[in-house]
Amino acid sequence: MNSKKILASIITIGDELLIGQTIDTNSAWIARELNEIGIWVHRRLAVGDLWNDIWKALDEEGNQSSIVLITGGLGPTADDITKPLLCEYFQGKMVVDQGALENVKNIFENILKKPMIERNLKQAEVPDVCQVIPNKRGTAPGMLFEKETAQTTGSKTFFISMPGVPHEMKGMMSNYVLPMLRSSFHLKPVIHKTMITAGLGESFLAERIKNFEASLPNTIKLAYLPNYGMVKLRLTASDNNPATAEILNDRFDELYKLLKDIVVTDEDKTLQEVVGNILKQSGKTVCTAESCTGGFLAHQLTSIPGSSAYFNGSVVSYSNAAKENLLQVPADCIEQHGAVSESTVRFMVQGALAALKSDYAVATSGIMGPGGGSEEKPVGTVWIAVGNQWKTEARKFHFRFDRQRNIELTAVNALNMLRMFLQEQHP
Amino acid sequence: MNSKKILASIITIGDELLIGQTIDTNSAWIARELNEIGIWVHRRLAVGDLWNDIWKALDEEGNQSSIVLITGGLGPTADDITKPLLCEYFQGKMVVDQGALENVKNIFENILKKPMIERNLKQAEVPDVCQVIPNKRGTAPGMLFEKETAQTTGSKTFFISMPGVPHEMKGMMSNYVLPMLRSSFHLKPVIHKTMITAGLGESFLAERIKNFEASLPNTIKLAYLPNYGMVKLRLTASDNNPATAEILNDRFDELYKLLKDIVVTDEDKTLQEVVGNILKQSGKTVCTAESCTGGFLAHQLTSIPGSSAYFNGSVVSYSNAAKENLLQVPADCIEQHGAVSESTVRFMVQGALAALKSDYAVATSGIMGPGGGSEEKPVGTVWIAVGNQWKTEARKFHFRFDRQRNIELTAVNALNMLRMFLQEQHP
Numbered sequence: 001m002n003s004k005k006i007l008a009s010i011i012t013i014g015d016e017l018l019i020g021q022t023i024d025t026n027s028a029w030i031a032r033e034l035n036e037i038g039i040w041v042h043r044r045l046a047v048g049d050l051w052n053d054i055w056k057a058l059d060e061e062g063n064q065s066s067i068v069l070i071t072g073g074l075g076p077t078a079d080d081i082t083k084p085l086l087c088e089y090f091q092g093k094m095v096v097d098q099g100a101l102e103n104v105k106n107i108f109e110n111i112l113k114k115p116m117i118e119r120n121l122k123q124a125e126v127p128d129v130c131q132v133i134p135n136k137r138g139t140a141p142g143m144l145f146e147k148e149t150a151q152t153t154g155s156k157t158f159f160i161s162m163p164g165v166p167h168e169m170k171g172m173m174s175n176y177v178l179p180m181l182r183s184s185f186h187l188k189p190v191i192h193k194t195m196i197t198a199g200l201g202e203s204f205l206a207e208r209i210k211n212f213e214a215s216l217p218n219t220i221k222l223a224y225l226p227n228y229g230m231v232k233l234r235l236t237a238s239d240n241n242p243a244t245a246e247i248l249n250d251r252f253d254e255l256y257k258l259l260k261d262i263v264v265t266d267e268d269k270t271l272q273e274v275v276g277n278i279l280k281q282s283g284k285t286v287c288t289a290e291s292c293t294g295g296f297l298a299h300q301l302t303s304i305p306g307s308s309a310y311f312n313g314s315v316v317s318y319s320n321a322a323k324e325n326l327l328q329v330p331a332d333c334i335e336q337h338g339a340v341s342e343s344t345v346r347f348m349v350q351g352a353l354a355a356l357k358s359d360y361a362v363a364t365s366g367i368m369g370p371g372g373g374s375e376e377k378p379v380g381t382v383w384i385a386v387g388n389q390w391k392t393e394a395r396k397f398h399f400r401f402d403r404q405r406n407i408e409l410t411a412v413n414a415l416n417m418l419r420m421f422l423q424e425q426h427p
Numbered sequence: 428m429n430s431k432k433i434l435a436s437i438i439t440i441g442d443e444l445l446i447g448q449t450i451d452t453n454s455a456w457i458a459r460e461l462n463e464i465g466i467w468v469h470r471r472l473a474v475g476d477l478w479n480d481i482w483k484a485l486d487e488e489g490n491q492s493s494i495v496l497i498t499g500g501l502g503p504t505a506d507d508i509t510k511p512l513l514c515e516y517f518q519g520k521m522v523v524d525q526g527a528l529e530n531v532k533n534i535f536e537n538i539l540k541k542p543m544i545e546r547n548l549k550q551a552e553v554p555d556v557c558q559v560i561p562n563k564r565g566t567a568p569g570m571l572f573e574k575e576t577a578q579t580t581g582s583k584t585f586f587i588s589m590p591g592v593p594h595e596m597k598g599m600m601s602n603y604v605l606p607m608l609r610s611s612f613h614l615k616p617v618i619h620k621t622m623i624t625a626g627l628g629e630s631f632l633a634e635r636i637k638n639f640e641a642s643l644p645n646t647i648k649l650a651y652l653p654n655y656g657m658v659k660l661r662l663t664a665s666d667n668n669p670a671t672a673e674i675l676n677d678r679f680d681e682l683y684k685l686l687k688d689i690v691v692t693d694e695d696k697t698l699q700e701v702v703g704n705i706l707k708q709s710g711k712t713v714c715t716a717e718s719c720t721g722g723f724l725a726h727q728l729t730s731i732p733g734s735s736a737y738f739n740g741s742v743v744s745y746s747n748a749a750k751e752n753l754l755q756v757p758a759d760c761i762e763q764h765g766a767v768s769e770s771t772v773r774f775m776v777q778g779a780l781a782a783l784k785s786d787y788a789v790a791t792s793g794i795m796g797p798g799g800g801s802e803e804k805p806v807g808t809v810w811i812a813v814g815n816q817w818k819t820e821a822r823k824f825h826f827r828f829d830r831q832r833n834i835e836l837t838a839v840n841a842l843n844m845l846r847m848f849l850q851e852q853h854p
Contacts, residue, residue: 016652018468020459021659023452027473032447041445042480046454046471053469060487076630077651111827112628119630167828201539203503203546224504225443232448288722288743294729295715295722298743302721305797305830307745314743315753316715316725322740322783326753356749370732400538400564401594403732 005238006185008034009061010044013054013073013082014164017046026071026169033178038187038238039067049073054085062149062157067181072164074140076119083126083143086161090145092129100124100132100141107139133160133176138168142176158184190238191245193252194268197259198230198416205231209258212251219244220251228412230264230271264416271415272300278422279310279360286418287356288314289327289348291339292366292382297411312356317348327351340365340377342394345385349392362386362418366397368406380406384414386421393421432665433612435461436488437471440481440500440509441591444473453498453596460605465614465665466494476500481512489576489584494608499591501567503546510553510570513588517572519556527551527559527568534566560587560603565595569603585611617665618672620679621695624686625657625843632658636685639678646671647678655839657691657698691843698842699727705849706737706787713845714783715741716754716775718766719793719809724838739783744775754778767792767804769821772812776819789813789845793824795833807833811841813848820848 010030016022024046031041045061047053054073061068073082087094101124108116123139126132133142145159160177162169181187197205202224206213213222219239225232233255237248256266265274279286288297298314301307315326320339323329329347337343348363366382373379380401385394397413399406437457443449451473458468472488474480481500488495500509514521528551535543550566553559560569572586587604589596608614624632629651633640640649646666652659660682664675683693692701706713715724725741728734742753747766750756756774764770775790793809800806807828812821824840826833 015650017455018458018471019462019650020455020457020468021650021652021661022654023450023455025450028444028447028450030447031445035446041447042475042477044445044473048469050469075651075653077633114631117630117634119634167832201541203544204541206504207544207546223442223446224502225448226502227449234448290722293726294734294738295717295725295741295743296729298722298745299720299726299834302723302743302745303831303834307721308799311721311745313745313749313753314722314741316722316729316741316743318725318729318735318738318740319783325784326740326742326782355753356746357752372735402597404730405594407726407730 006039006067006187007065008039008041008067008069009065010041011054011057011061011068011070012044012046012164013049013070014046015048017072018048026164026166029166029170030069030071030173033173034067034181035190037178037182038190039181039185049081051081051085054082055089058089058159062147062159066155066157066185068157068159069177070159070161071169074161074163076123076139082161086130086143086145086159087127090127090129090147090159092127094125095128096124097126097132097141099134100126103135103141104139133162133172135163135168135172136175137171138163138165140168142172144180188238190236191248192234192236192268193248194232194234195252195256195259195266196230196232196264196269196271197262198264199262200231202226202231205233205259209255212255212258216251217247220248228409230412230416233259234268264419271412271419272304275415275419275422276301276304276307276310278419278426280306282422282426284359284426285310285312286360286362287312287352287358288414289352289361289363290314290316291318291323291348291364292368293364293407293411293414294318296407297362297364297414300411300415312358315352315355323348323351326355328354338377340367340381340383342383342385342396345383345394346387346392349385349387350389353387353389360386360388360418360422362414364410364414366406366410368403368410370403382406382410382413384410384417386414386417388425393417433466433494433614434492435466435468435494435496436492437468438481438484438488438495438497439471439473439591440476440497441473442475444499445475453591453593456593456597457496457498457600460600461494461608462617464605464609465617466608466612476508478508478512481509482516485516485586489574489586493582493584493612495584495586496604497586497588498596501588501590503550503566509588513557513570513572513586514554517554517556517574517586519554521552522555523551524553524559524568526561527553530562530568531566560589560599562590562595562599563602564598565590565592567595569599571607615665616672617663618675619661619663619695620675621659621661622679622683622686622693623657623659623691623698624689625691626689627658629653629658632660632686636682639682639685643678644674647675655836657839657843660686691846698839698846699731702842702846702849703728703731703734703737705846705853707733709849709853711786711853712737712739713787713789714739714779714785715841716779716788716790717741717743718745718750718775718791719795720791720834720838720841721745723834724789724791724841727838727842739785742779742782750775750778753782755781765804767794767808767810769810769812769823772810772821773814773819776812776814777816780814780816787813787815787845787849789841791837791841793833793837795830795837797830809833809837809840811837811844813841813844815852820844
């Protein structure tokens with residue numbers, strides 16, 4: 001650890017996080033953005049809507065970090081106590097902020113087109129000891145407080161309070177908080193280089209690159225990030241020496257050579273982005289024929305902006321009738337081999353190519369669970385096929401997880417088979 | 428706050444959580460499970476793979492909670508330091524656990540069918556001061572430690588370490604940890620009753636039920652959980668008085684009456700479960716015709732186990748050709764009104780009913796962004812239609828978020844329109 005690292009804490013406030021009703025996606029986003037500009041989030045803490053717990057969290061994190069980012073608890077309902085608490089904690093008093101007031105009025109008059117109630121006007125009040133951070137996407141303003149704390153004797157710690165609504169928080173971070181932090185701290189450049197591998201488990205991967213890992217200088221760190229049967233490997237350098245970037249690049253190339261056979265991409269891209277790029281560059285189109293993934297594969301492909309340029313569509317053939325009518329899978333084939341079979345997914349590929357007039361197609365059929373398994377075809381049995389009009393490749397998989405994860409793993413493997421097939425055709 | 432509440436902390440360990448590469452879904456799951464049995468998670472803390480940070484987290488949380496659940500950092504690679512740290516923290520020494528060793532061997536021999544390497548055998552080592560928690564779904568055993576801490580003078584605090592891989596952690600929690608906690612603590616019953624509303628923002632909802640909320644006794648708490656244009660309302664009682672359950676039910680009925688016009692469901696169910704139940708009970712089938720949701724709506728419906736009983740499939744008609752060929756949307760209609768129009772979604776519903784031979788169909792078409800918008804039809808313009816062979820209803824929406832959220836909001840509103848249509852047909 002470099003002692004000059006700028007340390008940040010994230011505090012998320014709200015009972016909904018502690019009773020498990022809400023998954024905290026804000027913290028990951030904030031951490032990623034801070035990481036990009038060289039700020040290290042070393043602690044993330046979630047507390048409920050309780051006065052003492054929030055107060056204590058501010059004390060604890062303020063003493064350990066130069067930057068404390070706080071999300072949540074700013075809503076208009078009675079359980080939202082963060083704003084009055086911050087007012088007392090920083091010894092201010094509540095005043096109406098004119099900019100925030102105009103923002104609230106504007107949102108009600110011009111966007112929501114609804115009459116305002118007093119509860120909404122309250123949103124424009126802020127402690128007089130804070131600097132207001134405008135919220136263009138909602139009614140609750142953000143607040144910046146500065147305080148001398150143990151962490152930064154002589155200097156100050158920033159406390160930044162933002163709403164918990166993801167798109168409001170993101171707008172505030174991008175437009176105000178990140179630029180402010182970038183200019184307020186003397187930040188060291190952080191460089192990441194990432195590759196994604198598939199087909200080798202984390203421990204075998206670690207074994208294969210053991211010597212490489214041991215030989216890395218202190219300035220470069222290797223992280224393993226396993227996810228859905230793939231492992232993301234990231235080299236990180238953070239230091240002021242300009243030579244470090246060059247070393248990082250060299251070591252990255254070395255790592256690439258060691259893992260060439262299993263590398264999916266040497267960029268920090270998702271599999272659907274990699275596939276999308278090959279299709280865009282070659283001017284080809286793809287479609288999917290999905291049974292067990294039930295539309296998730298199409299969703300993955302269409303989550304990329306601009307995917308309409310190469311994605312024609314999908315037939316989600318959940319029923320056998322749909323397989324027969326829309327994808328021309330012969331009833332014979334399903335009767336003889338079953339819907340979860342090599343023949344069926346091969347027919348599905350050819351049927352989708354014709355129905356959706358595409359250059360390439362991917363098909364999935366499997367048993368996702370918890371029901372539907374048999375001795376011969378237990379839950380987790382999956383057939384995936386990929387092809388064009390001349391050639392179809394099929395492969396059988398056995399996943400052994402719950403329904404959600406089986407669906408996700410099937411989609412990842414289907415995308416990876418599509419990637420390999422495309423790379424063969426467009427080397 | 429009742430002082431006799433059993434308090435728990437969750438510590439998640441791993442750099443991937445702090446650099447934002449991974450979204451922490453484990454904590455929400457754990458919190459939900461603990462909440463069900465009357466244990467209150469009052470703090471969730473994430474720290475990186477750093478010795479001092481983990482050590483400090485154990486100190487802090489151990490002093491504030493009777494139960495400390497730790498996930499992550501147990502992998503086979505060099506950055507996983509949790510196990511040796513726990514060994515030192517609880518002053519033990521490493522020994523091979525025979526049960527864990529047999530489990531590792533069994534997984535490699537019978538499930539992975541791969542040769543084992545020394546790194547994998549290491550997984551069977553545990554500190555001799557812990558009680559081993561079996562891991563049937565992976566190689567890393569869980570560990571239970573007991574320690575006297577400030578929180579529980581005279582008594583002990585439980586520290587439970589589990590892998591970060593979600594399905595391994597979940598298996599361990601369900602099979603061992605939750606039953607153990609239930610029998611070790613004298614737990615008070617916690618009762619929740621939940622309803623979901625749609626169509627009224629949080630502040631207006633709060634205004635409408637202001638008097639109701641003010642009149643609630645101390646033993647009953649109301650929580651607002653806004654999510655995707657809907658608001659979940661939860662009443663919670665935790666107290667030993669058997670009369671409280673009755674009061675909770677009465678107050679819940681009262682709340683239901685106040686909000687009857689906007690209640691989606693008075694159970695803690697997702698919209699796709701509500702829709703699935705109506706279809707199952709009425710023996711009817713549904714299909715989707717998706718343009719802008721790109722398969723996400725079908726994915727939502729098929730994420731429910733057993734959905735093949737009522738979901739026939741989907742045509743994801745991303746290209747106009749697919750709309751014309753598979754859903755019989757007239758080329759004229761698209762040319763005249765555009766793909767994002769009332770006429771198109773109405774044709775899509777009728778086309779899907781025929782193509783997928785279903786009783787009901789839902790169709791979506793819209794501009795999800797960031798590209799593709801125009802002055803007349805800006806990003807976020809969406810048409811949704813739902814219908815059967817006799818009747819089709821269509822509605823226009825304007826969402827103003829990013830691509831991902833626009834897709835999710837379209838799907839939620841499509842499901843809600845389907846629910847309302849179904850409830851009209853099957854009262």
